[in-house]
Amino acid sequence: MRKKTGLFNQINYILLFLFGLSALYPFIYILTISLLPLDEYLRGGPFLFPKNISFEAYAHILRNGNIFMSFKSSLIITVLGTFTNLFLTILCAYAMSKTKLKGYKIFINLIIFTMYFKGGLIPSYMLIRSLKLIDSYWAIILSGGISTYYMLVMRSFFINIPESLEEAAIIDGATEPYVLFKIILPISLPVIATVGLFYAVGHWNSYFTPLIYLNSRKKWPLQVILREILFESTESMRTAGETTELQKSAIGPQLKMATVIISVLPITMIYPFLQKHFVKGVLIGAVKA
Amino acid sequence: MAQIIKGNDKIHKKASLKNMNNLLGYIWKKKFMYSLLVLPLLYYIIFEYIPIYGILIAFQDYVPGRSFIGSEWIWFKNFQLVFSSKPFIEALRNTILISFYKIIFGFPFPIIIAFLLNEVRSSTFKRSIQTAIYFPNFVSWVIVGAIIVSIFSVNDGLLNQILKQMGIAPVNIMVNPKYFRTLLVVSSMWKEAGMQSIIYLAAIAVVDVQVYEAAIIDGANRWQQTRYVTLPGIASTIAILFILRLGSILSAGMEQTLVLLNPMVASVGENIDTYVYKVGLGQGDYSFSTAVGLFKSLVGYILIIGSNWFSKKVSGESVF
Numbered sequence: 001m002r003k004k005t006g007l008f009n010q011i012n013y014i015l016l017f018l019f020g021l022s023a024l025y026p027f028i029y030i031l032t033i034s035l036l037p038l039d040e041y042l043r044g045g046p047f048l049f050p051k052n053i054s055f056e057a058y059a060h061i062l063r064n065g066n067i068f069m070s071f072k073s074s075l076i077i078t079v080l081g082t083f084t085n086l087f088l089t090i091l092c093a094y095a096m097s098k099t100k101l102k103g104y105k106i107f108i109n110l111i112i113f114t115m116y117f118k119g120g121l122i123p124s125y126m127l128i129r130s131l132k133l134i135d136s137y138w139a140i141i142l143s144g145g146i147s148t149y150y151m152l153v154m155r156s157f158f159i160n161i162p163e164s165l166e167e168a169a170i171i172d173g174a175t176e177p178y179v180l181f182k183i184i185l186p187i188s189l190p191v192i193a194t195v196g197l198f199y200a201v202g203h204w205n206s207y208f209t210p211l212i213y214l215n216s217r218k219k220w221p222l223q224v225i226l227r228e229i230l231f232e233s234t235e236s237m238r239t240a241g242e243t244t245e246l247q248k249s250a251i252g253p254q255l256k257m258a259t260v261i262i263s264v265l266p267i268t269m270i271y272p273f274l275q276k277h278f279v280k281g282v283l284i285g286a287v288k289a
Numbered sequence: 290m291a292q293i294i295k296g297n298d299k300i301h302k303k304a305s306l307k308n309m310n311n312l313l314g315y316i317w318k319k320k321f322m323y324s325l326l327v328l329p330l331l332y333y334i335i336f337e338y339i340p341i342y343g344i345l346i347a348f349q350d351y352v353p354g355r356s357f358i359g360s361e362w363i364w365f366k367n368f369q370l371v372f373s374s375k376p377f378i379e380a381l382r383n384t385i386l387i388s389f390y391k392i393i394f395g396f397p398f399p400i401i402i403a404f405l406l407n408e409v410r411s412s413t414f415k416r417s418i419q420t421a422i423y424f425p426n427f428v429s430w431v432i433v434g435a436i437i438v439s440i441f442s443v444n445d446g447l448l449n450q451i452l453k454q455m456g457i458a459p460v461n462i463m464v465n466p467k468y469f470r471t472l473l474v475v476s477s478m479w480k481e482a483g484m485q486s487i488i489y490l491a492a493i494a495v496v497d498v499q500v501y502e503a504a505i506i507d508g509a510n511r512w513q514q515t516r517y518v519t520l521p522g523i524a525s526t527i528a529i530l531f532i533l534r535l536g537s538i539l540s541a542g543m544e545q546t547l548v549l550l551n552p553m554v555a556s557v558g559e560n561i562d563t564y565v566y567k568v569g570l571g572q573g574d575y576s577f578s579t580a581v582g583l584f585k586s587l588v589g590y591i592l593i594i595g596s597n598w599f600s601k602k603v604s605g606e607s608v609f
Contacts, residue, residue, distance in 0.1 A: 008511075012405050013414065019402070020421035023483065026436045027424075033439065092329035095322050102315060107326065111333060116536060117590045119340025120582030121562075122569045125552070126357075127340055145332040175323040192292060205429035207544050212570060223431045227548065230435045260435050267427050274427065275420060283491045 034257035035059070056259035067225060067259065073137075074221035077210070078203040081141045085199040086192060089151045094180060096151070097158035113203070115148045121212075128213060139213035140206070147202075152197045153281065157191040158184065194281030197274050201267065226263055230256050326434065347583045351576035360576075367580040378582060380564035383470075383557060387541040390474045394536060399482045400527065403489035423482030433480055434548035437472070438463065469554040477545060480529050488530065489523060495524035524604075532600055536593030539585045 037054035061067060096108055100167070124143060133139040161184065169179050185192070207223040214220055316323060342357060349360040349366055371377050402422070409415040425433065440447045449459040462468045481591045500518050509517065541560035550558050559567075561581060569578030 009408070009410075012408055016402075016405055016409065016414075016418050020418040022479065023421045023425050026440060030436060030439060035586025088329050088332055090303060090324045095325040095329070098322055101319065101322055102312075107330070110338075114333060114337040114341075116593050117338070117341065117586050118582075120579055121565050122575050122579045123340035123346070123357075124336070125570065126346075126575070127336070142332075143336055146329060147334060150579055171338060172458055180325075201427055205427075207429060207431050208547065212566075223429050225431075226431045226435070230431065230438070231548075256435065257439065261430055264432060266333060271424065271427065275423065278423075279487060283487075286395070 002278065018115055030257045030260050031063045033253055034261050036254050038252060038254055043268070057252070057254040058262070060255060061258055063264065067222075067229075067262070069218055070220055070225040073210075073219055074223075077140055077206075077221055078200050079136055080137065081144070081203040082196055082200045084141050084145060085147070085150075086196050088146045089154060089195065089199075090148060090185075090192065093151050093154035094158055094184065097155045099159070111148055111151075125212060134213060135215045135219065137214075137219070138155055140203075140209050143213070144202075150198060154188075154191055154195055157188060161187060190277065193275040195276055197270070198281070201274070204267065222263055226259065229259055293526060308313050325378055344579060344583050344586075346576045347580035351574055351579075353573065353575065353585055357450065367576050368584070370577060371580050371584065372406040376559070377564065379556060380559045380561050384539055384560040384562075387470055387473055387558075387560060388538045390470060391477060391541070394474055394484065394540070395478045396531065397504045400489050402482060402486040403493060406486065406490060407493050407519075408511070415436045419483075422486070424483070425480045426484040426572035428480075430544040430548045433476060433545075437476060438547065441472070463549070463554040464551055466562075469549075469558050473542065473545065473549065473558065476549075477542060483537070492523040493519055528604060532593065532596045533595045536589050538592060539589050 034052050034057050035050050035053045035055070036057075037052055038056045038060075092111075096103070096104070096111070128139045128143060129133060134143070165183065165187075167178050169183055170176075174183070205223060206221075207227060210219075210221050210224050214224075317410070345357055346360065348362060348364050349358070350363045350366075351360045406415055406418065409418075439448070441449075443449060443459055443461050446464075452459060462472055494518055501514060501520070504514050504518050539561055541562070543562040543566075546558060546560055546563050547566075550563065562585075565578045565581050565585075568574050568581070
């Protein structure tokens with residue numbers, strides 16, 4: 001009996017370790033490539049452990065500076081977007097947590113319906129165009145104004161706050177706005193932080209929405225520019241069918257990989273904060289289900 | 290008789306006027322709550338419901354520049370065109386197949402991960418594995434695409450470098466129609482399974498301890514406990530998540546596919562979403578692609594309602 005559980009445990013640990021390793025190793029590999037000197041790649045062979053480390057690729061990118069314009073775009077979209085998202089979501093979630101409000105049933109059904117039935121890409125695009133928002137950051141920010149899923153998560157949280165808290169405050173003479181801003185919001189900071197982080201990551205990583213709504217290159221956020229940098233020479237490689245030495249070094253892999261590392265850096269830096277909050281957030285979402 | 294009716298009329302009128310006043314009074318009393326709803330509802334009306342109204346162009350021969358109802362009505366002709374279009378049928382077939390594979394493999398995988406993680410004694414090990422497997426979820430598909438290229442590229446991907454050293458011929462995955470769907474399925478599992486396992490871990494954690502204790506008293510070993518206590522305990526969570534997953538069966542992945550798709554695998558990789566994008570925004574055939582989009586939304590909606598009803602009938606579990 002003890003032997004069996006021991007074996008199972010060992011297999012378990014190994015399997016999980018392999019999965020964990022497979023989740024992280026690709027990033028380590030990318031880091032390795034990015035640290036190679038610029039002329040070493042042409043010599044071929046597996047690049048698992050770098051013998052010579054060089055920051056040439058990073059220096060090259062930092063000197064070039066083009067990528068930072070897209071960083072700025074992404075930052076604007078992420079900050080403005082997340083603020084708008086949180087503002088609308090909190091208002092909606094709090095109002096919808098008052099289930100005794102007249103009209104509640106109509107509102108909540110109208111809102112949830114949009115989770116399962118959408119107008120589609122083209123009508124949405126046409127709407128943005130007729131609102132004259134094409135090529136404006138607001139097209140992106142407004143079109144994703146509220147994620148009904150996150151709103152429902154926040155609403156669950158508000159519903160679970162004991163009524164006695166609000167009632168006590170009102171008896172003490174608090175107005176409804178006071179209750180919301182000075183009592184409910186401070187208590188709800190964890191959920192707000194979690195939802196906010198998820199919105200923010202969503203904005204930072206979004207590729208398709210900016211692609212269709214933004215026409216000027218200088219407004220293109222990080223992921224769109226990345227796509228261009230990372231995939232264009234591979235495209236030409238495929239159509240050619242073969243790689244010549246020249247094509248291989250056209251936009252050298254080290255540069256590409258260094259670009260990837262730089263792009264992943266912001267996410268990596270806030271990842272510890274994310275981790276702290278999102279497990280809680282998903283738990284609350286799970287309770288809703 | 291007539292007088293009594295007249296009298297009732299007056300009372301009726303007075304009553305409804307009173308109701309109206311009451312309603313307005315209520316709204317005024319609760320004006321703070323309603324005012325909170327103004328902007329969110331505005332969002333939903335403008336950015337969710339107006340596009341739904343815009344679906345109407347699927348029934349017209351839409352001319353760009355006109356309003357949503359300004360073009361000639363050709364009713365179901367667009368749908369005839371859609372279903373007789375070979376590229377659409379191909380995209381539909383791809384979507385169903387890819388989604389099917391993603392569900393068969395990608396749905397149980399996070400559950401298994403959750404079970405495995407749950408059996409881990411060392412909390413340090415558990416937490417470090419969790420930190421590792423949640424990470425890919427927070428990286429964009431563009432980045433994941435670049436990673437995939439760096440590993441699987443025919444010429445200098447890591448895999449083929451290693452194979453070359455071992456003297457084995459290089460494998461072609463990214464531009465090979467035979468393996469492309471596998472690539473899609475596996476890469477989405479790699480990226481998302483970690484985060485998806487969190488919900489199941491949470492569900493496992495709330496299974497009543499007393500049921501475990503009863504099972505242990507009855508002599509159940511760990512495997513039996515898992516099978517007879519944990520699994521039933523989280524069955525409702527699994528059912529609900531499965532219903533929701535079915536509802537999006539016609540979404541095979543937009544950003545993932547856009548990033549990885551190339552001409553050589555388009556015949557097996559193009560799905561409904563990328564097809565709508567290609568025909569709609571790429572070729573400018575608005576009503577055609579809206580018709581496709583309507584088809585997709587309708588089917589998805591019916592699937593969710595259907596599987597929800599079915600689950601209610603069979604097991605009592607439902608999302609609504």
